[in-house]
Amino acid sequence: MTITPNRSQDTSSALIDTSEKSPAVVALGWLHTAKFLTTAPQLHFLPALDVPEIAFVGRSNAGKSTCINTLTQQKQLAFASKKPGRTQHINLFSLGKQGVMDAVLTDLPGYGYAAVPKQDKIRWQQVMANYLVTRENLMGIVLMCDPRHGLTELDEILLDVIRPRVQEGLKFLIVLTKSDKLTRTEAAKILSITKLQAGGGEVMLFSATKRKGIEDVAQLLWKWAHPDAGKKLNASAQANAGTSTEDAPLGDGL
Numbered sequence: 001m002t003i004t005p006n007r008s009q010d011t012s013s014a015l016i017d018t019s020e021k022s023p024a025v026v027a028l029g030w031l032h033t034a035k036f037l038t039t040a041p042q043l044h045f046l047p048a049l050d051v052p053e054i055a056f057v058g059r060s061n062a063g064k065s066t067c068i069n070t071l072t073q074q075k076q077l078a079f080a081s082k083k084p085g086r087t088q089h090i091n092l093f094s095l096g097k098q099g100v101m102d103a104v105l106t107d108l109p110g111y112g113y114a115a116v117p118k119q120d121k122i123r124w125q126q127v128m129a130n131y132l133v134t135r136e137n138l139m140g141i142v143l144m145c146d147p148r149h150g151l152t153e154l155d156e157i158l159l160d161v162i163r164p165r166v167q168e169g170l171k172f173l174i175v176l177t178k179s180d181k182l183t184r185t186e187a188a189k190i191l192s193i194t195k196l197q198a199g200g201g202e203v204m205l206f207s208a209t210k211r212k213g214i215e216d217v218a219q220l221l222w223k224w225a226h227p228d229a230g231k232k233l234n235a236s237a238q239a240n241a242g243t244s245t246e247d248a249p250l251g252d253g254l
């Protein structure tokens with residue numbers, strides 16, 4: 001079964017309406033529409049979707065749930081992923097204004113938790129690798145990393161798994177969480193080290209506690225999911241001015 005967005009509504013108008021709002025307000029308003037969509041223990045239980053999907057991955061305790069809740073401005077959204085029976089599940093959240101789904105956030109279970117039996121760890125690593133390699137509508141990955149630990153061996157394995165897809169154009173962001181725990185010097189240092197390790201991906205400092213980096217991450221995710229928005233906004237402006245869109249600069253829509 002493929003779930004498609006409701007095409008009977010004009011999604012472009014929702015984008016054009018946003019042109020008077022600041023880019024951060026647009027992005028955060030969009031993320032606030034997040035709703036639980038479905039949960040699945042394995043890849044083949046996930047519905048096929050034809051909207052862009054952005055996956056959140058990271059070690060247990062890296063701050064992934066807090067980051068998702070902060071970005072979506074919903075206290076409990078990602079903590080649903082921590083309910084008994086769901087900790088090893090892939091949890092999907094739909095996004096979209098006016099009830100029209102235009103993207104999906106995927107919360108993949110945290111890895112590296114010592115108390116998990118070895119067999120479960122191996123099974124889970126396979127599910128995750130499978131998801132990251134084969135999920136067709138996956139268009140971006142956000143890797144959460146606690147900067148006090150840096151990228152761990154399991155993070156490096158994940159980077160190896162996704163590298164071919166990143167080289168093919170998959171978007172990739174490393175979020176350095178809990179940055180409030182670092183001094184300025186430490187933050188600058190880990191930022192530059194992680195940029196070297198990110199293999200072409202972006203790296204941002206984030207703190208839910210100090211509300212740092214929220215707007216930057218939100219705007220990046222919005223841009224990933226709306227690559228044509230800049231064109232639509234410019235086309236609309238040109239049409240309103242009665243001129244050709246051919247020479248219009250693309251802008252970034254934000």
Ligand code: GDP
Pocket residue numbers: 058059060061062063064065066067110177178179180181206207208209210
């Ligand atoms: P997850 O296992 O990756 O989903 O991690 P959680 O979101 O549950 O966070 C793990 C721990 O880190 C919790 O105790 C959070 O309160 C804490 N935490 C998360 N984000 C921040 C942050 O920005 N700053 C600080 N100081 N602690 C944080």
